[in-house]
Structure formats: C-alpha cells, structure tokens
Amino acid sequence: MKSNFDGIIFDMDGILVDVSKSYREAIRLTSSYFLNREVKKEEVDNIKNKIGMNNDWDATYALINKPSIAYEKVKSYFQKIYLGNSKRKGLIDNEPVLISKAILKQLKEKYKKLAIATGRPRKEAQYVIEKNKLQGLFDCIVAMEDIINGKPEPDMLLAVIEKMEFKNTIYVGDSPSDVISAKKARIPCIYVGKQKIGSKRFSSVLQVIKYLL
Known part of the structure; x- marks a missing residue:
C-alpha cells in the first residue's frame, strides 16, 4: 500500500495525543x-x-x-x-503527544502537507496545537464545527481533501468510525488498534511512524 502520498491526514485523539487520561x-x-x-x-x-x-x-x-x-x-x-x-x-x-514535533517535521519534509480531521471542537484542538508548540506544522485542521455530519460519515475527510487539493492521500485513525469514514471518502486508512480493519493495521503509533518514514 505504501505509495507517493501527497499528504497525510491525522485523527487527533489517540494518534497525535494520548487521551486515555483526558x-x-x-x-x-x-x-x-x-x-x-x-x-x-x-x-x-x-x-x-x-x-x-x-x-x-x-x-x-x-x-x-x-x-x-x-x-x-x-x-x-x-x-x-x-x-x-x-x-x-x-x-x-493530561494529553501527552504521541508524535513529537521533531517527527512531525520529518513527516512534513517527506510528504509536504499534513492535515488534521478531528471530532474535537476547534478551540480544544487548537489548545493542543498551541500547548505543544506545533503551530505551522499542519496545513489544515477540520474540526467539529466545520462539517454537518461527523465520522463515520466522510464529510470531514472530504473537506480536508478539497481544501488541500489532495490527489493521493492517506488517513491515520484509531477507531472503526475512522476506517469507515476513510472508506466512504475513498482513501486508504492506517488503523491503530486491535481490530483487523483498515487498509493497513498497526498496534501502536510508533509502528505507524516507522512505516511512513
């Protein structure tokens, strides 16, 4: 499945930050x-x-x-x-980052464009970005307020794809709803978790990073 993607779309919770204690x-x-x-x-x-x-x-x-x-x-x-x-x-x-700023910089250098599709309210998503000094790394953030239908509908991913003009992107998520949303948007999905779903499956975010880099 590994390909010359023109950008990566990330879910925020469980992928960019650990939300187990939040x-x-x-x-x-x-x-x-x-x-x-x-x-x-x-x-x-x-x-x-x-x-x-x-x-x-x-x-x-x-x-x-x-x-x-x-x-x-x-x-x-x-x-x-x-x-x-x-x-x-x-x-x-209580939300430590799962992908460091240094790694995100490497991913951006390789794939040029990084985006976020999150079910969070925009204010809460922006808080995470600013707290961890990740400003400037993401070219697009689509949050709860930006769409009518949340995941598992494809609205959020389609909004990112349209805004970024992606032709060959991939989504990284950690829930069945993420996988279904990507399928409906007709893009591959890297799933992080225990279920046997997604275009590619890993048990940890660290494994995803190794795969993408």
Whole structure:
C-alpha cells in the first residue's frame, strides 16, 4: 500500500495525543457520576469502539443510557471535568503527544502537507496545537464545527481533501468510525488498534511512524 502520498491526514485523539487520561477519563467520571457507580475503563473502551461513537459526548450519553437525563446536562458535566476552571485544572492538560514535533517535521519534509480531521471542537484542538508548540506544522485542521455530519460519515475527510487539493492521500485513525469514514471518502486508512480493519493495521503509533518514514 505504501505509495507517493501527497499528504497525510491525522485523527487527533489517540494518534497525535494520548487521551486515555483526558477524554476517556472524562467519559468514565461523567458516566460514573450519573450512574452512581464506578464505571470501568473497559466499559468506556467498549462504547468508544462502537461505530458512530466518535463524539465523546455521544459516547458518554450512550454509556449512561438513561433517557430521563438530559443530553445537555451530561455534556455540561463532561466539559466541566475536561476543561476545568479557575479553581481546578482540567483533564485537557493530561494529553501527552504521541508524535513529537521533531517527527512531525520529518513527516512534513517527506510528504509536504499534513492535515488534521478531528471530532474535537476547534478551540480544544487548537489548545493542543498551541500547548505543544506545533503551530505551522499542519496545513489544515477540520474540526467539529466545520462539517454537518461527523465520522463515520466522510464529510470531514472530504473537506480536508478539497481544501488541500489532495490527489493521493492517506488517513491515520484509531477507531472503526475512522476506517469507515476513510472508506466512504475513498482513501486508504492506517488503523491503530486491535481490530483487523483498515487498509493497513498497526498496534501502536510508533509502528505507524516507522512505516511512513
């Protein structure tokens, strides 16, 4: 599958940054609060591995599975934990990078154009970029607000492809929704995870880097 790609599109969560102690933990803590019991990490992983659960607010609400509880109430509690406030640090600061700035520079030198297609709100995606001093490395960022339909629909990837005028690109993601989205957009997908899906599959981001470089 390795080819002369004219650019690479990255998912952000689980590919560029580790969200196991941020978004995933926010899902666990929020659902634990509303279910009045301790939700296990495995429960969070299971819900996130389901197709259509790319949005973490949706995943949290689905895990709680109580129609009597308003979606906006769940979302508000989630954001309070994730973003924090003046009195308490948010989980958003627990997101170490999985691909270093130096490696991203090497990838950009080789492939010329790097882009991000993320289900995050733009403000939260930009926070990660600025905190890790990654400005200037990505030529395009398409976030939640930029499209109507999120993954597994192809809208996000198609928006990147159109904006960057890609003719032969590849997407790197870590969920079934990422793989389906790429398939619908008619581009190959490198999947990072345990399932046997994607055009190419690796168990870690490090393996992806070695493959691409």
